[in-house]
């Protein structure tokens with residue numbers, strides 16, 4: 189086990205950080221939010237042109253062939269800047285096609301992802317179904333029927349990866365979003381971004397892989413969420429440390445009150461927990477060692493402990509922490525979004541419990 | 548007082564008939580609590596709805612039950628109010644926007660108002676005709692509210708108020724406000740403050756709504772641009788504003804902690820309903836969370852009972868208000884966690900127009916404000932440490948120094 193990043197991974201992280209630092213400020217975020225579109229295309233173009241979108245795609249289809257740790261670095265940087273681009277859905281879906289798709293599929297689709305002409309997303313969650321590996325959406329003779337919820341960027345993506353059940357085997361398949369046999373409904377979300385409900389009614393679908401691919405998608409999704417949460421909580425904590433060092437009450441900086449200092453020190457440990465467990469899980473996944481236990485532990489930190497971080501950082505800001513006129517709130521909303529994605533604390537513990545009990 | 552005198556007071560004094568009068572009224576005028584949660588109180592529709600509800604309540608002689616009839620109250624006892632609150636727990640009273648008027652400003656008027664002030668303000672406050680807000684916090688003075696800088700200077704028969712307040716809940720629909728301002732900067736910070744009643748329709752009072760993380764605009768920035776008020780709008784004695792502020796904050800803490808506010812009323816029953824609807828009521832983890840909340844809400848009621856009993860015995864609420872507030876803030880967070888576990892993905896996204904789902908999600912975001920509003924958890928803990936446990940105070944290097952000699956940012 190070695191969590192040191194390679195030179196290439198470090199370079200990717202630095203490049204992403206540089207682009208994001210240059211591009212993102214409060215005004216840019218506000219402008220994107222006003223469009224209700226939640227997509228900063230200019231930033232996306234920069235990611236594409238500097239090769240970041242292809243970084244974790246294999247070289248034969250135009251990518252740079254980096255691994256899941258590089259993916260974690262990219263998503264962490266996004267989280268640090270709360271950048272509204274479809275990075276997670278596109279990269280995770282593309283990497284799934286890359287790993288499990290036929291060469292035909294890979295060659296026809298992935299170069300267009302890498303060069304920015306196409307976007308991907310995924311649809312894995314169903315209403316009141318906590319079992320990722322047991323979708324209710326059916327796949328039969330190349331057609332899928334069922335309803336998926338909380339799909340990100342479905343209005344921008346060209347194709348969507350859908351988990352479905354083929355007899356008794358879960359499968360991942362890919363669906364063209366222009367297919368008329370799809371009904372798309374926007375839903376509001378706490379993060380402010382539209383999330384989509386997709387209903388498929390005998391919609392044509394191409395199978396990408398079987399049980400193994402669904403399992404892999406589940407794992408990489410969780411690791412990716414943890415990676416974004418890592419970035420989100422890192423910045424929220426940094427903002428809080430600097431706010432409490434500057435703001436004075438009772439004639440002294442807030443951070444000189446031990447109740448504040450100690451609480452923030454606890455959050456440093458919480459963020460550290462997210463970091464270590466996320467990298468550990470990502471590393472195992474990247475070298476194809478069974479990673480489920482580590483992934484669930486990471487997601488627990490990235491939900492349960494992240495909620496604690498969200499509240500502590502908000503709270504130490506006083507009224508500023510619940511106001512939309514101060515930038516911290518975006519981090520709180522992202523935090524909550526990720527916390528509740530694919531199961532919050534208890535659901536994760538439940539899965540971990542059944543994993544431990546059956547091993 | 549005309550309409551009030553026609554109410555059947557004599558017949559509702561005994562418990563049985565009082566109870567049935569209350570139930571009749573509630574059945575007629577509001578909805579039973581279902582799975583819905585109250586969320587945003589700043590919607591203009593809700594303010595309207597609140598006002599007309601309160602008017603009916605007032606007409607029925609059921610508003611502000613323990614306050615004197617002379618000033619528009621019910622002329623009954625605290626016991627009656629308690630019974631009312633107990634019965635009303637099962638109903639959704641649309642009176643959120645009156646939370647500050649009745650929880651904080653009304654008891655202050657009652658306790659510190661001159662006869663003239665009581666005559667002028669109490670009845671309209673009780674009937675909901677006029678809505679009040681309270682203005683302590685400033686950009687530079689939150690936890691250290693005693694260091695506030697809004698000035699009130701005497702000019703003949705008037706006071707001239709200048710300065711900025713922030714986080715003022717409900718100022719955008721308030722008609723009147725209780726404002727703490729500095730009347731003598733040469734005194735130590737706690738000593739030179741006074742409380743004033745300010746008319747919010749005055750054009751020199753400028754209200755700028757602030758957006759809240761939960762999506763609504765519940766609170767505001769308020770600017771006083773040389774606002775002139777007559778000298779009979781001073782509440783309590785000159786330079787005694789800190790004592791009044793402490794009483795008022797205690798009323799607030801009692802309200803937040805001991806029940807009443809939409810964020811802290813008993814909500815486990817609604818959550819149990821929700822768990823049933825979403826078929827999660829047989830999940831042992833969820834059941835455990837619900838039982839835990841049920842117990843904690845029961846304990847809160849006991850705490851509230853103690854606080855109200857001491858208030859009923861004529862005591863100004865003391866540090867037990869801090870205990871109630873601290874407990875209420877913890878409860879709000881536990882409730883948030885439990886509700887998010889139960890709603891699952893619906894807490895993240897909801898069908899546009901699905902108000903119920905949206906309210907759960909938003910209620911969850913509002914929980915973090917409870918630990919800040921009315922004095923943060925740390926401030927409450929300090930009060931408990933100093934005033935309940937008798938621990939030594941944190942050393943204050945500026946103790947006794949005049950306000951204007953202390954540096955502040």
Ligand SMILES: Cc1cc2nc3c(=O)[nH]c(=O)nc-3n(C[C@H](O)[C@H](O)[C@H](O)COP(=O)(O)OP(=O)(O)OC[C@H]3O[C@@H](n4cnc5c(N)ncnc54)[C@H](O)[C@@H]3O)c2cc1C
Nearest residue numbers: 445503504506507683684689690714716916920921923925
């Ligand atoms: C929803 C909401 C509604 C509100 N409504 C009103 C209203 O109607 N009227 C009104 O006047 N105000 C209102 N407020 C303001 C509220 O009273 C203040 O926000 C609160 O007192 C904290 O002040 P602050 O925001 O300046 O935070 P700060 O005082 O700057 O505190 C920031 C952080 O530092 C901590 N801290 C400060 N001092 C100490 C200490 N000595 N020891 C340990 N920790 C410390 C605090 O606990 C907090 O976590 C409202 C606030 C909210 C969130």
